[in-house]
Amino acid sequence: MSTTMQDPQAYIDEMARTRGYVLDYHKVMAKQDFDVLQAANNLVGAAYLEERTLDRKTKELIFIVSLTVMRASKGHIQSHIRVALDLGLSAREILEAIEISLPEAGIVAFQTGFEAWREVVDADGLEPTVKVFDGGAGAGA
Incomplete structure (x- = not known):
């Protein structure tokens, strides 16, 4: 993304096109502190959006696992799951990535990512x- 773009609305629109999503804080920062938004977005661009050694699909899976382990909001995780699906990753590939969080971060962190995934892909299960x-949906639900 170009750092020379000075119109906040055009910048947000370009972020949406490039990322496939924008978060609420992006929208507010575009209006309230555009310079810091651009600086933060440049870091995200270099680390996540620009394809270097790792392709975008791999980076998206890593991002989903990172957000799961950090117990990010369900909506934030879901935005990346939707991008991963748009990039051609299967629901099963995304689930397997989320499952990586189980041994290191535990069941509560896993459930955060799992519930986000389940809602996006509309996965159902078996009833006893x-x-x-009723055990419920788990953490955060």
């Missing part, structure tokens, strides 16, 4: 055929 208490 015996009487059981």
